[in-house]
Amino acid sequence: MLLPPVLDMLLWLLLASALLGAASSAFVPADNYLVLCGTSASVTVAGRTFAGDGQLPARSLTAPQSVEANYTSPTTVAGADDPALYRSARIFTAPASYTFALKQPGRHFVRLHFFPFRYQSYDVATDAAFRVTVQGVVLLDGYTPKNGTAVVREFSLNVTGGTLVIAFTPTGKLAFVNAIEVVSLPDDLIVDTAKIVGRAVQYAGLSTQALETVHRINMGVPKITPASDTLWRTWLPDQSFQLDSTLTEHRNATPSKVQYKPALATKDTAPPEVYATATELSTSGEPSTINAQFNMTWRFNAPTGSDYLLRLHFCDIVSKTGTGVAFNVFVGTWQVLENYEISVDTINTLAVPVYKDFVLGAKDATGLITVSIGPSTLGNAFPDGFLNGLEIMRMVGSTGAVAGAADASTRSSKVKIGIIAASAVGGVTLAMALGFIALRMLRRRKQGKKKPSDTWSPFSASALGSHSRSRSFSSKSNGGNMVILGQNGASAAYRIPFAVLQEATGGFDEGMVIGEGGFGKVYKGNMPDNTMVAIKRGNRRNQQGIHEFHTEIEMLSRLRHRHLVSLIGYCDDRGEMILVYEYMAMGTLRSHLYGADQHDLPPLSWKQRLEACIGAARGLHYLHTGSAKAIIHRDVKSANILLDDTLMAKVADFGLSKNGPELDKTHVSTKVKGSFGYLDPEYFRRQMLTDKSDVYSFGVVLLEVLCARTVIDPTLPREMVSLAEWATQQLKNGNLDQIVDPRIAAMVRPESLKKFADTAEKCLAEYGVERPAMGDVLWSLEFALQLQVGSSPDGSDTETPLVPRSTTPQVQRSQSIASVATDDAMTTNLGDLEGMSFSGVFSKMIKSDEVR
Numbered sequence: 001m002l003l004p005p006v007l008d009m010l011l012w013l014l015l016a017s018a019l020l021g022a023a024s025s026a027f028v029p030a031d032n033y034l035v036l037c038g039t040s041a042s043v044t045v046a047g048r049t050f051a052g053d054g055q056l057p058a059r060s061l062t063a064p065q066s067v068e069a070n071y072t073s074p075t076t077v078a079g080a081d082d083p084a085l086y087r088s089a090r091i092f093t094a095p096a097s098y099t100f101a102l103k104q105p106g107r108h109f110v111r112l113h114f115f116p117f118r119y120q121s122y123d124v125a126t127d128a129a130f131r132v133t134v135q136g137v138v139l140l141d142g143y144t145p146k147n148g149t150a151v152v153r154e155f156s157l158n159v160t161g162g163t164l165v166i167a168f169t170p171t172g173k174l175a176f177v178n179a180i181e182v183v184s185l186p187d188d189l190i191v192d193t194a195k196i197v198g199r200a201v202q203y204a205g206l207s208t209q210a211l212e213t214v215h216r217i218n219m220g221v222p223k224i225t226p227a228s229d230t231l232w233r234t235w236l237p238d239q240s241f242q243l244d245s246t247l248t249e250h251r252n253a254t255p256s257k258v259q260y261k262p263a264l265a266t267k268d269t270a271p272p273e274v275y276a277t278a279t280e281l282s283t284s285g286e287p288s289t290i291n292a293q294f295n296m297t298w299r300f301n302a303p304t305g306s307d308y309l310l311r312l313h314f315c316d317i318v319s320k321t322g323t324g325v326a327f328n329v330f331v332g333t334w335q336v337l338e339n340y341e342i343s344v345d346t347i348n349t350l351a352v353p354v355y356k357d358f359v360l361g362a363k364d365a366t367g368l369i370t371v372s373i374g375p376s377t378l379g380n381a382f383p384d385g386f387l388n389g390l391e392i393m394r395m396v397g398s399t400g401a402v403a404g405a406a407d408a409s410t411r412s413s414k415v416k417i418g419i420i421a422a423s424a425v426g427g428v429t430l431a432m433a434l435g436f437i438a439l440r441m442l443r444r445r446k447q448g449k450k451k452p453s454d455t456w457s458p459f460s461a462s463a464l465g466s467h468s469r470s471r472s473f474s475s476k477s478n479g480g481n482m483v484i485l486g487q488n489g490a491s492a493a494y495r496i497p498f499a500v501l502q503e504a505t506g507g508f509d510e511g512m513v514i515g516e517g518g519f520g521k522v523y524k525g526n527m528p529d530n531t532m533v534a535i536k537r538g539n540r541r542n543q544q545g546i547h548e549f550h551t552e553i554e555m556l557s558r559l560r561h562r563h564l565v566s567l568i569g570y571c572d573d574r575g576e577m578i579l580v581y582e583y584m585a586m587g588t589l590r591s592h593l594y595g596a597d598q599h600d601l602p603p604l605s606w607k608q609r610l611e612a613c614i615g616a617a618r619g620l621h622y623l624h625t626g627s628a629k630a631i632i633h634r635d636v637k638s639a640n641i642l643l644d645d646t647l648m649a650k651v652a653d654f655g656l657s658k659n660g661p662e663l664d665k666t667h668v669s670t671k672v673k674g675s676f677g678y679l680d681p682e683y684f685r686r687q688m689l690t691d692k693s694d695v696y697s698f699g700v701v702l703l704e705v706l707c708a709r710t711v712i713d714p715t716l717p718r719e720m721v722s723l724a725e726w727a728t729q730q731l732k733n734g735n736l737d738q739i740v741d742p743r744i745a746a747m748v749r750p751e752s753l754k755k756f757a758d759t760a761e762k763c764l765a766e767y768g769v770e771r772p773a774m775g776d777v778l779w780s781l782e783f784a785l786q787l788q789v790g791s792s793p794d795g796s797d798t799e800t801p802l803v804p805r806s807t808t809p810q811v812q813r814s815q816s817i818a819s820v821a822t823d824d825a826m827t828t829n830l831g832d833l834e835g836m837s838f839s840g841v842f843s844k845m846i847k848s849d850e851v852r
């Protein structure tokens with residue numbers, strides 16, 4: 001519908017005013033007392049009018065012996081934004097108090113302004129020493145002002161009654177004050193809980209805690225004065241607090257770019273001017289520093305004896321996409337945020353402000369508080385890291401109520417997990433916690449069901465019975481970062497004695513070799529029950545291999561899918577690293593497309609190619625979405641897609657696989673591994689691994705299938721060496737017909753070919769975020785298959801009916817989720833496995849799984 005131009009404009013105006021209304025709904029404090037002490041005059045400072053306390057109602061000031069110190073001040077007052085506040089003071093020689101009637105209880109700022117001077121016979125700089133209390137909380141005790149400098153002491157207190165009383169008690173000759181602010185604060189400014197530094201527990205009770213702002217810093221350059229802050233705060237620049245500013249650089253964006261989002265930081269948490277600047281780990285400089293590992297550190301003086309609340313402000317004005325930055329945050333020597341990714345909190349949006357609170361126990365705040373940002377320790381990620389703002393607040397009157405971090409070590413990790421789960425807030429965390437509990441319950445039930453081993457035993461029972469089941473890799477022996485086999489409730493691979501494998505391969509006869517790679521050789525094996533298996537024997541000299549060996553056992557033991565090659569067993573006798581898989585009679589997809597072995601094989605038809613791609617896509621889709629944690633294959637290539645005797649494709653070789661990011665993260669950082677020609681350029685650049693890296697590699701496989709050529713061919717002209725580069729360029733230029741494998745070009749329906757090529761192109765998008773998910777790829781390929789076979793009754797290969805609806809990705813996804821969340825997991829997986837031709841071994845194994 002076309003709107004008439006006037007209406008259109010009206011709509012825009014309405015929309016704009018609504019937006020403006022939302023944006024300008026600045027906080028209006030219910031209570032806003034601005035008092036100039038020792039005078040009846042008023043001054044206006046940065047748009048705020050301070051009224052002389054001589055104007056206050058009589059009962060507001062209870063000062064039996066006070067002196068109005070009204071004098072002509074020097075024109076400049078060190079440390080003050082505006083000297084006007086410091087030209088008078090009220091001097092008390094006996095206890096005195098100001099009483100303010102409050103319109104609204106809750107948290108209030110109490111700001112006290114001090115500038116000592118000589119007035120008549122009073123030498124305030126020398127003689128002042130006093131205590132200030134509010135509602136029984138001692139804010140200052142024995143305070144002596146610093147000569148020649150104006151000081152603002154800022155406190156925030158949650159006042160429950162209808163009045164707020166500020167009491168001054170001289171502890172020396174006199175007390176004094178130049179100006180007072182009592183201002184309401186937004187209720188959500190200080191939340192009740194925060195993580196305790198160095199401990200796995202939360203601090204609760206901040207909402208009633210009186211706080212004093214000790215440092216409020218704007219990382220990046222400008223000082224921010226009260227006029228630019230909705231709560232009239234001052235933010236100082238960070239340079240003078242930095243240990244080594246040569247390691248850092250400043251970033252800044254236009255403050256209007258900062259986008260506040262619900263449930264995160266608000267304008268009142270800190271103004272856009274704070275979030276629009278940051279100090280960042282320096283990544284420019286010489287190339288050799290790219291891999292430099294260093295922290296940027298700020299150091300602050302902080303009086304001993306109190307607990308502290310630290311508030312760190314983050315806003316990604318640094319990255320290009322709002323994703324992909326991870327770094328570590330330390331308070332003192334304690335890591336408080338490990339591989340923190342702001343994108344998790346901001347849902348990958350740029351310039352969204354976020355803050356994080358931490359409580360530092362008095363034992364750990366020994367006069368100096370340091371805050372450091374260091375590069376992520378995961379892999380060799382770039383030394384990224386930034387901080388936009390920092391507030392250090394003394395917990396007034398806390399006197400070390402929070403135990404130090406040293407106590408933490410005495411707690412067992414189980415207790416920690418319990419406490420974290422219990423105190424976790426927020427949907428995702430809660431969901432994860434629930435998932436965790438559900439998994440535990442599931443596991444326990446399974447354990448309960450476990451029956452004596454009356455199951456599978458084609459080999460010697462003694463070697464394979466309960467003994468092998470209970471066998472597990474201890475986490476000590478493999479570096480501790482592997483999920484321990486046998487403990488996650490799904491291990492199903494069997495330990496097979498070396499002698500059995502020796503016999504199956506005729507003593508590892510060279511004639512039985514069906515493949516060879518960096519890891520060692522793959523043999524065909526004939527097991528005692530006459531099933532064929534593939535036996536991959538790792539090269540024992542390959543030290544790196546041990547990790548991949550364990551990864552593969554661990555991964556494949558957890559995974560059961562008809563499009564993933566099944567692991568039947570393993571052997572680690574005598575330092576061997578042997579993996580036993582189901583036998584895939586037709587070898588690799590690669591060998592059917594091109595290469596040395598290809599000559600003996602007829603070329604696959606377009607339909608067979610599509611089906612192989614769909615099968616592999618299903619396997620990868622299952623990896624990415626089928627379990628609670630996505631699994632990233634990391635080495636997707638045509639040589640790792642195997643075909644069984646019916647040409648059904650299965651994904652193999654999980655040696656490089658990695659658990660994907662946690663539910664609430666977007667990537668894992670890691671060293672770049674994988675195969676040349678298939679590597680995701682984004683992963684290569686940033687060492688950040690996501691499931692979209694697999695999608696890229698799979699896109700290269702699709703090109704191999706399309707063009708039937710190797711991914712890197714150095715014998716070709718330069719622009720053709722890389723398949724991914726050459727083919728995407730050709731596709732961009734509309735030369736699809738020139739790159740398609742000529743052997744099949746005639747059989748392919750153009751719509752199907754186009755759909756297929758489009759899919760490949762999308763998979764190869766420069767940035768991961770632009771690539772489709774594996775489920776979408778799967779859907780597109782199925783569509784391409786329909787375009788090939790569905791509408792062509794006289795086509796070359798039409799014997800297969802259309803792909804039934806029930807195999808669409810959506811249905812698959814919900815099944816996979818169900819399979820981790822409920823006890824029906826095994827049944828669901830078995831359902832999925834139905835109809836495939838198992839080897840005898842494999843079907844027996846499934847059975848034994850069932851009764852566990």
Ligand SMILES: *[C@@H]1O[C@H](CO)[C@@H](O)[C@H](O)[C@H]1NC(C)=O
Pocket residue numbers: 038039040041070071087088
């Ligand atoms: C100081 O006191 C004199 C008279 O007592 C008054 O006129 C003047 O306004 C006062 N100045 C300030 C800054 O309060």
Ligand SMILES: *[C@@H]1O[C@H](CO)[C@@H](O)[C@H](O)[C@H]1NC(C)=O
Pocket residue numbers: 125126147148
């Ligand atoms: C405070 O500073 C003033 C001016 O600089 C000076 O005259 C006075 O002696 C100082 N007083 C003390 C106690 O240092």
Ligand SMILES: *[C@@H]1O[C@H](CO)[C@@H](O)[C@H](O)[C@H]1NC(C)=O
Pocket residue numbers: 106107158159160186187188190206207208
């Ligand atoms: C102030 O404390 C009361 C309890 O005394 C609490 O209910 C309230 O939420 C607190 N207000 C704020 C803003 O923290």
Ligand SMILES: *[C@@H]1O[C@H](CO)[C@@H](O)[C@H](O)[C@H]1NC(C)=O
Pocket residue numbers: 293294295330332333334372374375
């Ligand atoms: C950063 O500081 C923390 C805490 O002192 C320390 O544990 C870590 O090793 C440092 N990292 C680097 C890269 O220097």
